[in-house]
Amino acid sequence: MSLLIETIRHTFGPKTVLQDISLQVASGEVVCLLGPSGCGKTTLLRLIAGLEELQHGRILIDDQVIAEPRRQMLPERRGTGFLFQDFALFPHLTVLENTMFGLAQRSSKAERRAKALDALEQVDMQDYAAVYPHELSGGQQQRVALARALAPSPRIMLLDEPFSNLDTRLRAQIRDQTLHVLKSTGVATVMVTHDPEEAMFMGDRIILMHQGHIVQTGSPAELYAHPVNAFVTTFFSDVNAISGTVEAGAVQTKFGTIKAHGLPDGSAVDILFRPDAVSVRNGHCALSSHRGEAAPNGYRTASESVSNIAEGRDERPLENLIEADVLTTRLLPGATLVHLRIPVNGQSDTPDLHLHARVPCVSPMPEGTKVQVHVPLDQIYVFPKS
Amino acid sequence: MNSRATSPTFVRFLVAHYRDFLLYGLLLGAVAWFIASGEQGTGYHWKWYRMPRYLIQFTEDGWVLGPLLQGLIVTFKISGLSLILAMIFGLTTAIFRLSDSFTARLVAKGYVEFIRNTPLLTQIFFIYYVIGPVFGLDAFGSAVLALSLFEGAYASEIFRAGIVSIHKGQWEAAYSLGLSRQDTYRRVIIPQALRRILPPLAGVGVTLIKDSSLASTIAIYELTQRGNIVSSDTFMVFEVWFTVAAIYLAITFPLSLLVAEMGKRMRTAD
Numbered sequence: 001m002s003l004l005i006e007t008i009r010h011t012f013g014p015k016t017v018l019q020d021i022s023l024q025v026a027s028g029e030v031v032c033l034l035g036p037s038g039c040g041k042t043t044l045l046r047l048i049a050g051l052e053e054l055q056h057g058r059i060l061i062d063d064q065v066i067a068e069p070r071r072q073m074l075p076e077r078r079g080t081g082f083l084f085q086d087f088a089l090f091p092h093l094t095v096l097e098n099t100m101f102g103l104a105q106r107s108s109k110a111e112r113r114a115k116a117l118d119a120l121e122q123v124d125m126q127d128y129a130a131v132y133p134h135e136l137s138g139g140q141q142q143r144v145a146l147a148r149a150l151a152p153s154p155r156i157m158l159l160d161e162p163f164s165n166l167d168t169r170l171r172a173q174i175r176d177q178t179l180h181v182l183k184s185t186g187v188a189t190v191m192v193t194h195d196p197e198e199a200m201f202m203g204d205r206i207i208l209m210h211q212g213h214i215v216q217t218g219s220p221a222e223l224y225a226h227p228v229n230a231f232v233t234t235f236f237s238d239v240n241a242i243s244g245t246v247e248a249g250a251v252q253t254k255f256g257t258i259k260a261h262g263l264p265d266g267s268a269v270d271i272l273f274r275p276d277a278v279s280v281r282n283g284h285c286a287l288s289s290h291r292g293e294a295a296p297n298g299y300r301t302a303s304e305s306v307s308n309i310a311e312g313r314d315e316r317p318l319e320n321l322i323e324a325d326v327l328t329t330r331l332l333p334g335a336t337l338v339h340l341r342i343p344v345n346g347q348s349d350t351p352d353l354h355l356h357a358r359v360p361c362v363s364p365m366p367e368g369t370k371v372q373v374h375v376p377l378d379q380i381y382v383f384p385k386s
Numbered sequence: 387m388n389s390r391a392t393s394p395t396f397v398r399f400l401v402a403h404y405r406d407f408l409l410y411g412l413l414l415g416a417v418a419w420f421i422a423s424g425e426q427g428t429g430y431h432w433k434w435y436r437m438p439r440y441l442i443q444f445t446e447d448g449w450v451l452g453p454l455l456q457g458l459i460v461t462f463k464i465s466g467l468s469l470i471l472a473m474i475f476g477l478t479t480a481i482f483r484l485s486d487s488f489t490a491r492l493v494a495k496g497y498v499e500f501i502r503n504t505p506l507l508t509q510i511f512f513i514y515y516v517i518g519p520v521f522g523l524d525a526f527g528s529a530v531l532a533l534s535l536f537e538g539a540y541a542s543e544i545f546r547a548g549i550v551s552i553h554k555g556q557w558e559a560a561y562s563l564g565l566s567r568q569d570t571y572r573r574v575i576i577p578q579a580l581r582r583i584l585p586p587l588a589g590v591g592v593t594l595i596k597d598s599s600l601a602s603t604i605a606i607y608e609l610t611q612r613g614n615i616v617s618s619d620t621f622m623v624f625e626v627w628f629t630v631a632a633i634y635l636a637i638t639f640p641l642s643l644l645v646a647e648m649g650k651r652m653r654t655a656d
Binding site for chain 2: 035049050051075076078080082086088089090091092101102104148149152158192270336
């Protein structure tokens with residue numbers, strides 16, 4: 001149950017929507033196609049399902065060619081399950097009849113019924129077998145749609161923005177359940193989403209797309225911590241951006257000297273770092289949210305290192321710690337967003353820096369509080385100015 | 387109906403709209419006066435007492451249907467058969483028009499345009515005098531064919547609208563669940579479309595009953611033709627045509643009410 005896509009290209013009239021797309025999905029793997037709307041991710045999903053005609057390239061399921069130009073297997077023969085954004089349940093059939101729908105070719109009616117009930121049980125909807133879809137809530141409809149798509153035991157599951165029609169609280173619950181159901185069936189899954197958090201939640205791997213190209217492929221951690229360009233960096237979170245210039249193969253910033261790999265001297269660059277890379281020290285309470293460190297220890301390690309630096313007993317260079325003023329703080333779920341102003345020391349012609357820091361606790365600070373700010377150099381990304 | 391339960395609201399309605407009712411009564415009175423004066427002017431003598439025997443009669447053989455009711459049965463036969471055929475023509479044409487095949491689309495489009503842009507009477511004559519002899523169709527067969535082709539063209543537009551109104555996702559969902567195009571039509575699209583188009587489709591049935599009167603022109607003894615014969619036999623022109631009109635009304639009006647009621651239910655069900 002694996003999927004292989006080779007060099008797909010697709011155009012709608014003069015507009016190229018997919019360009020040289022190749023990817024692979026292994027059995028039991030959940031891969032998320034992530035990107036802004038109009039990046040071609042849904043087209044790619046529809047090509048796999050056979051709802052769109054392939055123009056260039058090849059699609060293989062289990063080493064069997066299911067689509068190449070002018071030789072397309074009909075969508076109903078491909079053995080793909082498709083979960084639609086609007087669920088597309090059949091309104092004139094009950095939940096059970098909906099679920100039995102894809103089992104038409106199979107053996108006896110009793111067997112089909114048993115299989116459909118199994119699938120409904122998997123999504124915890126067996127009590128609603130005799131109900132019509134319009135009587136169900138959005139979340140229940142989504143679960144029935146999932147059961148319906150899974151009942152025929154598809155070789156590949158395709159999910160098209162399956163949670164975007166659900167309200168926020170329900171979404172978290174339903175996608176958790178969906179993930180576990182998919183993982184328990186072990187089906188290779190491709191899911192389309194525009195929401196990076198959803199992709200990180202659901203995906204073993206993320207394929208980030210932009211304007212018909214694959215920009216970066218990798219685990220959620222790889223994409224988040226090692227973005228290949230500014231687009232990837234900004235797609236996953238709000239970022240702090242400052243400008244700089246490459247001098248002697250490196251960029252000088254207030255936070256330290258960062259190597260500018262392969263960028264020519266004199267070129268203008270964007271220096272990006274995420275708000276949660278910024279740690280803030282206020283008197284005796286140090287706050288940080290360094291990634292890449294184990295959760296309970298991470299907090300302590302980071303704060304200790306910051307306070308050590310502050311006391312000047314550390315070997316680390318002092319320029320990594322910067323004085324800043326708190327402009328305001330905002331409490332967010334699970335974190336506090338601190339707006340910071342870093343005053344410029346007169347000689348520079350740049351205006352004061354405005355930074356955001358996302359620190360992991362409830363830590364309101366009054367305006368004008370003097371704090372010290374630290375950003376680890378490995379979490380600062382330098383890209384050519386766009 | 388539960389008239390007792392609704393009577394208070396009806397009385398309130400009557401009181402609130404007394405001026406409308408007054409005006410309506412005046413209008414009816416004017417029409418009655420117009421007919422009465424016309425009758426006096428032409429020296430017409432009403433002979434309603436002679437009408438019942440043309441509807442139903444008691445003889446030594448028991449109850450025997452008069453010519454008008456016999457005609458009504460023929461009208462029902464023509465309309466019923468034509469309705470079934472019209473639905474088949476209509477659905478087939480609609481599916482042809484939505485097919486991927488250029489030929490099928492062209493054939494369907496040509497049929498619909500030809501039928502809708504020529505008079506029904508001409509079509510009936512054409513089929514009776516030209517097609518009929520070639521294929522050995524009698525008058526009844528010709529009438530049924532002409533009417534069903536005619537109404538089928540209109541029904542096809544209704545079917546098409548119904549099919550197109552079904553969301554594209556339903557097609558895709560059916561395909562992704564392993565259904566062929568044919569099965570998708572049969573099990574997903576048509577059942578849903580049928581619900582939506584039942585009211586306009588029933589409207590086609592009403593039209594069909596009325597249009598069947600044109601079959602009288604090719605010597606079919608249906609209601610209108612019977613009326614024609616009775617009125618020229620007896621010279622009771624007013625009584626006969628009033629009666630014939632009333633019979634048509636008695637059939638089509640409840641049907642129209644049913645259609646309206648169905649339409650209302652469909653809207654609330656959606």
